[in-house]
Amino acid sequence: MRLLPALLSFLLVCSPACADGLRIISITPSTTEIACAIGLEDNLVGVSTFCDYPPEVKEKERVGSFSDPNIEKIMLLRPDIVLATGLEQAQAVRNMRKLGLKVIVVDPAGFDGLFKSIEGIGSACGKQKEALDLVKEMKDSIGSMKKDAKSAVPGIYFEIWHDPLMTAGRGSFINEMITLAGGRNIAWDTPRPYSRFSAELIIERDPDVIILGYMVKGDSAVGSVRKRAGWSGIKAVKESRVYDDIDPDILFRPGPRLIKGIEELNKRFYGR
Amino acid sequence: MMTQFEINMLVSGYPGKTVINGISFSMRKGEFLGIIGPNGAGKSTLLKTMSRVLRPSSGSVKMGLRDIFSIPVKEFARSVAFVSSDPSIVFPFTGLEVIMMGRFPYLRMFASESRQDIEAVSRAVETADCAGIISRPIDNMSAGERQRILIAKALAQEPEAIILDEPTSHLDISHQVQVLDILKDLSVNKRISIIAVLHDLNLAAEYCDRLLLMDDGVIVSSGTPSDVLDYATIEKVYKTVVVIRENPVSGKPFVLLAPGLKR
Amino acid sequence: MTFTDVKGALASKREKAQKVFLALAALLAVSVFVSVLSGPAKINFSEPLSEITRRILYMRLSRTALAIIAGGGISVSGVILQGLLRNPLCEPYVLGISGGASVGAVVSIVIGGTWTILGLSVLPLWAFLGAAATFFVVYRIAEVNGRVPIQNLLLTGVIVGAVLSSIVVFIVSFSEKETLHSVMWWLLGNLQIFDNGLLIFVAIIVVAGSVAAGALSNDLNAFSLGEEEAVHAGVETERMKKVFFLIASLITGACVSAAGMIGFLGLIVPHFMRMATGHDHKVLIPASFLAGGIFLVLCDTLARTVMSPSEVPVGVITAVCGAPFFIHMLRKKSRL
Numbered sequence: 030m031r032l033l034p035a036l037l038s039f040l041l042v043c044s045p046a047c048a049d050g051l052r053i054i055s056i057t058p059s060t061t062e063i064a065c066a067i068g069l070e071d072n073l074v075g076v077s078t079f080c081d082y083p084p085e086v087k088e089k090e091r092v093g094s095f096s097d098p099n100i101e102k103i104m105l106l107r108p109d110i111v112l113a114t115g116l117e118q119a120q121a122v123r124n125m126r127k128l129g130l131k132v133i134v135v136d137p138a139g140f141d142g143l144f145k146s147i148e149g150i151g152s153a154c155g156k157q158k159e160a161l162d163l164v165k166e167m168k169d170s171i172g173s174m175k176k177d178a179k180s181a182v183p184g185i186y187f188e189i190w191h192d193p194l195m196t197a198g199r200g201s202f203i204n205e206m207i208t209l210a211g212g213r214n215i216a217w218d219t220p221r222p223y224s225r226f227s228a229e230l231i232i233e234r235d236p237d238v239i240i241l242g243y244m245v246k247g248d249s250a251v252g253s254v255r256k257r258a259g260w261s262g263i264k265a266v267k268e269s270r271v272y273d274d275i276d277p278d279i280l281f282r283p284g285p286r287l288i289k290g291i292e293e294l295n296k297r298f299y300g301r
Numbered sequence: 302m303m304t305q306f307e308i309n310m311l312v313s314g315y316p317g318k319t320v321i322n323g324i325s326f327s328m329r330k331g332e333f334l335g336i337i338g339p340n341g342a343g344k345s346t347l348l349k350t351m352s353r354v355l356r357p358s359s360g361s362v363k364m365g366l367r368d369i370f371s372i373p374v375k376e377f378a379r380s381v382a383f384v385s386s387d388p389s390i391v392f393p394f395t396g397l398e399v400i401m402m403g404r405f406p407y408l409r410m411f412a413s414e415s416r417q418d419i420e421a422v423s424r425a426v427e428t429a430d431c432a433g434i435i436s437r438p439i440d441n442m443s444a445g446e447r448q449r450i451l452i453a454k455a456l457a458q459e460p461e462a463i464i465l466d467e468p469t470s471h472l473d474i475s476h477q478v479q480v481l482d483i484l485k486d487l488s489v490n491k492r493i494s495i496i497a498v499l500h501d502l503n504l505a506a507e508y509c510d511r512l513l514l515m516d517d518g519v520i521v522s523s524g525t526p527s528d529v530l531d532y533a534t535i536e537k538v539y540k541t542v543v544v545i546r547e548n549p550v551s552g553k554p555f556v557l558l559a560p561g562l563k564r
Numbered sequence: 565m566t567f568t569d570v571k572g573a574l575a576s577k578r579e580k581a582q583k584v585f586l587a588l589a590a591l592l593a594v595s596v597f598v599s600v601l602s603g604p605a606k607i608n609f610s611e612p613l614s615e616i617t618r619r620i621l622y623m624r625l626s627r628t629a630l631a632i633i634a635g636g637g638i639s640v641s642g643v644i645l646q647g648l649l650r651n652p653l654c655e656p657y658v659l660g661i662s663g664g665a666s667v668g669a670v671v672s673i674v675i676g677g678t679w680t681i682l683g684l685s686v687l688p689l690w691a692f693l694g695a696a697a698t699f700f701v702v703y704r705i706a707e708v709n710g711r712v713p714i715q716n717l718l719l720t721g722v723i724v725g726a727v728l729s730s731i732v733v734f735i736v737s738f739s740e741k742e743t744l745h746s747v748m749w750w751l752l753g754n755l756q757i758f759d760n761g762l763l764i765f766v767a768i769i770v771v772a773g774s775v776a777a778g779a780l781s782n783d784l785n786a787f788s789l790g791e792e793e794a795v796h797a798g799v800e801t802e803r804m805k806k807v808f809f810l811i812a813s814l815i816t817g818a819c820v821s822a823a824g825m826i827g828f829l830g831l832i833v834p835h836f837m838r839m840a841t842g843h844d845h846k847v848l849i850p851a852s853f854l855a856g857g858i859f860l861v862l863c864d865t866l867a868r869t870v871m872s873p874s875e876v877p878v879g880v881i882t883a884v885c886g887a888p889f890f891i892h893m894l895r896k897k898s899r900l
Contacts, residue, residue, distance in 0.1 A: 394844070402786055435569070
């Protein structure tokens with residue numbers, strides 16, 4: 030039994046130290062991106078196995094997967110702050126808080142929330158100015174998004190998954206991004222942000238552009254949409270405006286790179 | 302006189318467990334053969350082997366000159382029917398549906414019942430005296446009614462032999478007599494061979510032309526009821542004290558228990 | 565005298581079956597009508613049909629067709645397994661077959677790809693192969709000395725099913741959360757079908773399997789009195805067990821591959837048809853096919869209208885509609 034304190038202090042001594050002292054663990058890819066964007070990259074002592082941007086974070090210590098962070102490993106790294114998200118990580122967050130860790134949960138539902146989250150992380154980690162600068166930069170890019178005043182606002186169908194058909198509707202980030210990119214989401218009336226969607230309504234509402242945002246990439250997603258029985262008459266299909274070439278990470282990760290996502294959407298909506 | 306079954310040095314049982322161990326006997330066509338013996342003697346195993354449910358590990362069961370396992374299943378079912386004591390009923394078919402299943406070995410795919418099938422079923426229903434109950438589901442029947450339905454099903458197979466495993470075990474005496482009267486009539490008038498495991502030695506003595514007494518997987522004694530129901534043999538096999546007398550009406554032996562006496 | 569009795573009893577049974585078939589056929593026609601006419605998109609039939617309307621109706625029709633085929637197929641598969649295993653509480657999902665299908669689907673989703681083989685998209689094919697493979701695995705494990713005791717089959721099916729669902733959980737937990745969602749969505753069932761090739765493939769298997777089961781209904785009758793009874797009646801039990809299990813696996817695999825997992829159907833529909841027609845498989849199999857089709861068509865109509873423009877997984881509807889009805893009937897029956 031006496032070995033235990035000795036072992037613990039040994040481990041503590043061996044843990045890597047950091048430049049200005051603040052030790053941060055980020056267990057979701059989006060908070061990792063935010064942290065790095067406001068200059069906290071060197072303070073990150075641990076990330077999840079899903080964190081892959083910026084590429085340098087792949088060198089960081091891994092503390093388990095997104096849905097199943099390893100609490101013991103997190104404890105051993107003695108973080109001052111843990112960055113996490115809601116929903117899937119709620120249980121892990123509760124457990125870490127019980128163990129006395131300071132956890133910042135970031136779960137924005139839209140861009141206003143995202144800006145607040147960035148500022149929150151900034152002020153908690155002593156990077157207020159960098160955070161405010163980042164938010165301003167993001168707002169500016171959104172404001173300068175090119176919109177074609179002459180042509181009508183194109184109708185967009187954003188497909189998250191094909192079997193069953195899943196789309197992003199009212200209240201989702203994607204919905205806001207479509208609007209900011211100058212499009213009109215044809216699934217504006219779904220009951221939940223992410224939900225199944227009726228195929229016949231897609232035909233009825235006849236979208237100009239279809240964006241396939243599958244997380245799992247296939248070889249011929251666009252081809253299979255064209256081949257769907259009954260879909261050949263949809264405007265987007267007829268005019269070959271079905272796209273699956275946007276990196277899903279810049280569409281789905283609520284971080285600074287969403288701006289890039291909006292830009293990519295904008296390009297697809299209004300011609301490259 | 303035609304031989305129905307010829308059993309030769311039969312050894313059979315379950316994987317890892319031999320139950321019957323070298324049994325030989327033969328039976329005539331139209332004979333009423335009773336198999337008696339204590340629990341675990343191998344009576345049911347013998348019946349299962351004779352009805353192709355179990356494959357013997359050695360020895361043979363022959364019908365005529367053919368080993369029964371060389372006969373196509375359907376053809377065999379057209380000559381030998383089986384009545385189990387009281388099969389558990391999961392799906393309450395009607396009596397008629399169950400009896401109709403006796404026509405299975407005669408039916409072809411898709412074909413519905415032919416006039417021949419209906420005639421055979423009608424004769425079976427009449428013989429087994431169950432015309433009044435065929436429309437009822439079998440889970441709504443008394444044990445005696447159900448037994449008659451199962452006998453009718455066996456008869457619908459138009460077999461040359463019927464094998465029965467304790468056909469009277471769940472019945473009261475009036476139904477016991479009714480069922481055994483039917484079987485006796487079949488053996489005498491229709492020349493259908495009857496092989497029945499019977500627990501009640503007195504019923505066995507009354508109805509059977511011949512008895513096989515089994516113990517521990519072998520035949521201990523065989524012959525007419527008077528030959529087999531010898532008090533010394535019965536006491537030895539059943540380990541119970543008995544007194545044997547003659548039924549004053551039929552002249553057949555009957556067995557009385559002597560409770561309290563240790564052998 | 566008895567001859568006319570028996571003939572009369574058979575005739576009245578036939579008459580009753582005909583009445584049930586007529587009623588089911590009429591109900592099916594009505595439910596198809598209702599299904600094609602309802603949906604989130606408004607259709608104005610007073611005007612000549614526009615191009616878009618025609619395409620929407622076409623999609624509703626193909627969806628309704630899949631509902632009939634999958635509903636009928638799963639119900640028939642339930643009837644077969646119940647009769648074969650002599651257990652009225654059996655359904656295709658008990659025996660690991662659908663577990664195999666979901667492992668196939670999960671593998672296909674995880675390794676990715678929306679590519680096609682012979683014009684069929686690869687996910688249904690994987691699901692179908694998974695179901696078929698499970699059939700062989702379960703059968704081989706249950707086999708003892710060249711025979712497959714029914715109890716072994718049931719037990720092996722349940723165990724293999726449990727193992728397969730933990731494999732699904734294992735694969736899913738080691739993939740990204742979005743993959744997990746796709747798998748969950750798929751498992752909950754979906755009848756919108758875009759692939760006519762797949763629809764035809766499933767229809768051929770389900771119809772061929774159901775016709776084969778109907779042709780062998782005498783064997784199934786004999787089986788449902790017990791395996792030994794079947795031997796005594798002249799059924800080649802070992803061969804027929806394999807045949808029936810294979811038919812049920814193929815039908816289930818095909819249905820799951822196109823429609824996902826739709827629970828309860830294979831239990832409730834045969835149960836009600838047993839009450840309506842009795843247990844003779846000659847009547848029970850076609851009646852269950854029709855009733856399963858009707859039930860799933862109506863459930864799917866609900867699934868795509870109650871939360872329009874979103875859709876409710878049809879498996880949720882079948883469970884929500886089916887379970888209380890089932891419990892009610894069971895209670896009523898036990899009180900009698």
